[in-house]
Amino acid sequence: xxxxxxxxxxxxxxxxxxxxxxxxxxxxxxxxxxxxxxxxxxxxxxxxxxxxxxxxxxxxxxxxxxxxxxxxxxxxxxxxxxxxxxxxxxxxxxxxxxxxxxxxxxxxxxxxxxxxxxxxxxxxxxxxxxxxxxxxxxxxxxxxxxxxxxxxxxxxxxxxxxxxxxxxxxxxxxxxxxxxxxxxxxxxxxxxxxxxxxxxxxxxxxxxxxxxxxxxxxxxxxxxxxxxxxxxxxxxxxxxxxxxxxxxxxxxxxxxxxxxxxxxxxxxxxxxx
Amino acid sequence: xxxxxxxxxxxxxxxxxxxxxxxxxxxxxxxxxxxxxxxxxxxxxxxxxxxxxxxxxxxxxxxxxxxxxxxxxxxxxxxxxxxxxxxxxxxxxxxxxxxxxxxxxxxxxxxxxxxxxxxxxxxxxxxxxxxxxxxxxxxxxxxxxxxxxxxxxxxxxxxxxxxxxxxxxxxxxxxxxxxxxxxxxxxxxxxxxxxxxxxxxxxxxxxxxxxxxxxxxxxxxxxxxxxxxxxxxxxxxxxxxxxxxxxxxxxxxxxxxxxxxxxxxxxxxxxxx
Amino acid sequence: xxxxxxxxxxxxxxxxxxxxxxxxxxxxxxxxxxxxxxxxxxxxxxxxxxxxxxxxxxxxxxxxxxxxxxxxxxxxxxxxxxxxxxxxxxxxxxxxxxxxxxxxxxxxxxxxxxxxxxxxxxxxxxxxxxxxxxxxxxxxxxxxxxxxxxxxxxxxxxxxxxxxxxxxxxxxxxxxxxxxxxxxxxxxxxxxxxxxxxxxxxxxxxxxxxxxxxxxxxxxxxxxxxxxxxxxxxxxxxxxxxxxxxxxxxxxxxxxxxxxxxxxxxxxxxxxx
Numbered sequence: 001x002x003x004x005x006x007x008x009x010x011x012x013x014x015x016x017x018x019x020x021x022x023x024x025x026x027x028x029x030x031x032x033x034x035x036x037x038x039x040x041x042x043x044x045x046x047x048x049x050x051x052x053x054x055x056x057x058x059x060x061x062x063x064x065x066x067x068x069x070x071x072x073x074x075x076x077x078x079x080x081x082x083x084x085x086x087x088x089x090x091x092x093x094x095x096x097x098x099x100x101x102x103x104x105x106x107x108x109x110x111x112x113x114x115x116x117x118x119x120x121x122x123x124x125x126x127x128x129x130x131x132x133x134x135x136x137x138x139x140x141x142x143x144x145x146x147x148x149x150x151x152x153x154x155x156x157x158x159x160x161x162x163x164x165x166x167x168x169x170x171x172x173x174x175x176x177x178x179x180x181x182x183x184x185x186x187x188x189x190x191x192x193x194x195x196x197x198x199x200x201x202x203x204x205x206x207x208x209x210x211x212x213x214x215x216x217x218x219x220x221x222x223x224x225x226x227x228x229x230x231x232x233x234x235x236x237x238x239x240x241x242x243x244x245x246x247x248x249x250x251x252x253x254x255x256x257x258x259x260x261x262x263x264x265x266x267x268x269x270x271x272x273x
Numbered sequence: 274x275x276x277x278x279x280x281x282x283x284x285x286x287x288x289x290x291x292x293x294x295x296x297x298x299x300x301x302x303x304x305x306x307x308x309x310x311x312x313x314x315x316x317x318x319x320x321x322x323x324x325x326x327x328x329x330x331x332x333x334x335x336x337x338x339x340x341x342x343x344x345x346x347x348x349x350x351x352x353x354x355x356x357x358x359x360x361x362x363x364x365x366x367x368x369x370x371x372x373x374x375x376x377x378x379x380x381x382x383x384x385x386x387x388x389x390x391x392x393x394x395x396x397x398x399x400x401x402x403x404x405x406x407x408x409x410x411x412x413x414x415x416x417x418x419x420x421x422x423x424x425x426x427x428x429x430x431x432x433x434x435x436x437x438x439x440x441x442x443x444x445x446x447x448x449x450x451x452x453x454x455x456x457x458x459x460x461x462x463x464x465x466x467x468x469x470x471x472x473x474x475x476x477x478x479x480x481x482x483x484x485x486x487x488x489x490x491x492x493x494x495x496x497x498x499x500x501x502x503x504x505x506x507x508x509x510x511x512x513x514x515x516x517x518x519x520x521x522x523x524x525x526x527x528x529x530x531x532x533x534x535x536x537x538x539x540x541x542x543x544x545x546x
Numbered sequence: 547x548x549x550x551x552x553x554x555x556x557x558x559x560x561x562x563x564x565x566x567x568x569x570x571x572x573x574x575x576x577x578x579x580x581x582x583x584x585x586x587x588x589x590x591x592x593x594x595x596x597x598x599x600x601x602x603x604x605x606x607x608x609x610x611x612x613x614x615x616x617x618x619x620x621x622x623x624x625x626x627x628x629x630x631x632x633x634x635x636x637x638x639x640x641x642x643x644x645x646x647x648x649x650x651x652x653x654x655x656x657x658x659x660x661x662x663x664x665x666x667x668x669x670x671x672x673x674x675x676x677x678x679x680x681x682x683x684x685x686x687x688x689x690x691x692x693x694x695x696x697x698x699x700x701x702x703x704x705x706x707x708x709x710x711x712x713x714x715x716x717x718x719x720x721x722x723x724x725x726x727x728x729x730x731x732x733x734x735x736x737x738x739x740x741x742x743x744x745x746x747x748x749x750x751x752x753x754x755x756x757x758x759x760x761x762x763x764x765x766x767x768x769x770x771x772x773x774x775x776x777x778x779x780x781x782x783x784x785x786x787x788x789x790x791x792x793x794x795x796x797x798x799x800x801x802x803x804x805x806x807x808x809x810x811x812x813x814x815x816x817x818x819x
Contacts, residue, residue: 021587022587030518030519040369044372064590065590065593066614067592100593196575196579242800244804246580247796247800250796257517258517298568303741307790312569312742314567314568323642324643523793526790527790528788528790530790530792
C-alpha cells in the first residue's frame with residue numbers, strides 16, 4: 001500500500017530545494033537521487049527565491065545554520081508558501097542552542113510547514129518553545145518505547161493539531177501523524193544511529209515523497225520513513241565481516257536506489273493508531 | 274594518445290585551487306587525488322589570493338555560491354590570470370537563478386577562462402547571457418544526440434571562438450572544442466547521472482589535466498572527459514547485486530585511481546570534427 | 547596499554563564540538579561515531595558558545611576558514627577554556643596563506659590548546675610565527691625520517707614546552723609529545739595520503755580520546771594516532787583488486803568502527819623517547 005508512494009517519486013522525479021547542513025549534504029543529495037528525486041542545494045538569500053520557485057518542494061534543515069543561511073531559510077520558506085510548494089522543517093539541534101531553538105520556532109511562526117521531522121528531544125523543544133502548547137507532558141519520556149507509546153502518540157497528535165503540520169518523530173519507534181491518524185513504524189536498525197545524517201537524509205527524501213504524492217501527504221511521509229528504515233534493514237543484510245558505519249552508509253543509500261514498491265509493501269512494518 | 278595526458282598528471286602532481294560547492298567538495302578532492310593531482314579548497318576572499326598563487330590551476334564552481342564566495346571567485350580568478358595559471362569555470366545552475374547566471378556571466382567578462390565546462394543547458398544560458406552571441410540557435414535541442422550533433426558542434430565551436438575559451442559540454446555525448454577542433458566523446462554511462470557531482474568532479478580533474486599539459490590544453494580537456502567517462506564504465510563493471518549509486522560513486526573514483534595511460538588509450542571513444 | 551584509552555571512548559561517548567572545514571566534515575563526523583564519540587558541528591559565532599558548552603571537547607580545524615567561522619573559533623575556544631574543556635587546534639594550511647598562518651597564531655595566543663596537531667610544515671610555520679621560538683632549527687628537514695628523527699624530536703619537544711600544548715606531528719613517522727615524553731609512532735600506510743582528510747579525521751577522533759581520558763592526555767593523543775594508523779593498515783588488508791582511494795576511505799573508518807582495545811594493543815607500533 002505504501003509502495004505506490006515510492007513508485008510515484010520514481011515516476012515524477014520531484015525537484016527538491018535543500019537548505020541543509022554541510023555535514024551530511026552529499027548524502028542527502030545522493031539519497032534523493034537514489035529514491036528517484038532530483039536535488040538542488042542553495043542557501044544564499046539572493047539565490048533561494050529563484051531556486052525554490054523552480055522546485056516542487058523545500059527541505060529546511062537548520063544544522064550548521066549561519067546568519068546568512070537563516071535569512072535564506074526565511075526567504076525560501078515564504079516563497080514556497082506563496083507558490084504552494086511542500087515545505088519541511090528538520091530542526092537539527094533545537095534545544096542544544098538558543099539560536100537553533102529560536103530559529104526553528106521563528107520559522108514555525110512565519111512559515112507554514114507541511115511536515116516537521118526530528119527526534120523526540122528536538123520536537124519536544126519545539127512544543128515548549130512555540131508557545132502553542134502549555135508545555136510538553138512531563139510523562140512523555142525522551143525515548144519513544146512500548147511503555148511510553150500511548151503518551152507519545154497523544155503528545156505528537158496534539159502537537160500536529162496545534163501546529164497544523166504533520167509531525168514525524170524518528171527513533172527506535174517512529175511516529176508520523178497529522179493529528180488524527182498516527183503511523184507507528186518499527187522499521188530500521190539501531191546501527192543507523194552510528195552513521196551521521198540518516199535523519200537529514202530522511203528529511204530530504206520525505207520532501208520528495210510529499211511532492212510526488214500531494215493527495216495524501218501523511219501517508220507519503222510515513223512511506224518515506226518506512227523506506228529509510230527498510231533500507232537500513234536491507235543494507236545491514238549486505239554487511240560483511242570488517243564492514244562498519246562508513247560502508248553501512250553506502251549500503252543504505254544503495255538499498256534505497258534498488259527498492260521498488262513491492263519490496264516496500266512487503267517490508268514496511270507499521271500500525272495506525 | 275590521450276593516455277600520456279593522464280600520465281603527465283600523475284608525474285607532475287598539479288596543485289589545484291578549488292572554489293567549489295559544499296555538496297560535492299569531498300568527492301572533488303578525492304578524485305583529484307585519485308588522478309594524481311593535489312587539491313586545496315578555499316573561498317574566503319582574504320584567503321584566496323595567497324592560496325591560488327601557490328597552485329597551478331584554479332577551478333571555479335558556482336554551486337552553493339554565496340556573496341562572500343562570489344567575491345572570492347573574482348579575486349582568485351583575477352590573481353590566477355595575473356600569474357598565468359589555468360582557470361576553469363563550472364557554471365552550476367546557470368539559468369536556474371538570476372544570481373547564478375549573472376555570476377557566471379560576470380566572471381566571464383572579467384576573468385579569462387581556459388575552459389568553461391557545463392551541461393548543455395548551462396552553456397546555452399551563458400551563450401545567451403554573455404552577449405557574445407546573438408542567441409542560441411533555436412535548432413540546437415537541449416540534449417546533444419546523434420540527430421542534433423551537427424548543430425551542437427557548430428554551436429559549441431562558435432561559442433569557443435567568441436569567448437576564446439575551450440568549451441566542454443558534457444552529457445550523453447560530450448563535446449570539447451577550442452573553436453576549430455571538436456572532440457566528440459562517447460564514454461560514460463547514463464547511471465552517472467544518478468550520482469551527485471560527477472560533473473563537479475570532472476571539472477576539478479580537468480583543471481589538473483590542463484595544468485599538467487599546458488602545451489595542448491584542448492586535448493588535455495578531452496582526456497579528462499574520457500578519463501571520467503571511462504571510469505564510469507569500468508566502475509560499472511565492478512557493481513554487484515544490491516549496489517546502487519552510493520557504491521557507484523566510490524567505484525568511479527576508484528577506477529580513476531587505478532587507471533593508467535594504456536587503459537585510457539584503449540578505452541577512450543572519441544572522434545574529432 | 548593504549549587499548550584502554552580506546553575502550554574509554556566507547557564507554558563514555560564523548561560529545562565533540564567541531565569547527566571544521568566543509569571538505570572532510572562528513573568523514574570527521576563518521577569517524578567520531580566509529581570510535582564511539584558523538585559529533586556536533588557548528589561555526590556560527592552566535593551558536594558556538596551554547597554548542598561548545600554542552601560538549602566535552604572542541605576541535606578547531608582552520609581549513610576553509612572564513613571571517614565568520616574565524617570569529618566562531620575564537621568564541622568557542624574562549625568558552626571551552628572557561629569551562630575547562632579539551633581544545634585541539636588543527637592548523638590546516640598554516641604557511642600556505644597569511645590568513646591561515648595569522649589565524650592559527652592568533653588562536654594560539656588567545657586560546658590554551660591541549661593539543662596542536664598538524665603536519666611538519668604546518669607545525670614549523672607555527673613555531674616560527676608564534677614568536678615563542680627563535681625560529682625552527684634549520685637542520686630539521688621537512689619530513690620526519692629515521693635520519694632526521696633526533697632533531698625532529700628535539701624540535702617538537704621544545705615547541706611543546708614553549709606552547710604548553712601537546713604537539714602531534716603526523717607523517718610517515720608520527721611524533722606526539724608534551725615536552726618531556728615523546729611517542730614515536732610508526733603505524734599507518736603511505737596510501738593514506740591519497741585520501742582527503744585523514745588528518746582532519748584524526749584531529750576529531752583525538753579530541754574524543756582526550757575528553758574520555760583526561761587523566762593522561764598525552765597517552766590519549768598517542769592512542770588516537772595509533773588507532774588511525776592501525777585502521778589504515780587494517781583497512782588496506784581488506785582492499786580488493788580495483789579498489790582505490792574512495793573505497794580505502796570507507797575501509798579505514800570501518801576499521802575504526804570495529805577496533806577493540808586488544809587489537810589496538812597488539813597493533814600499535816611506537817617507542818617512547
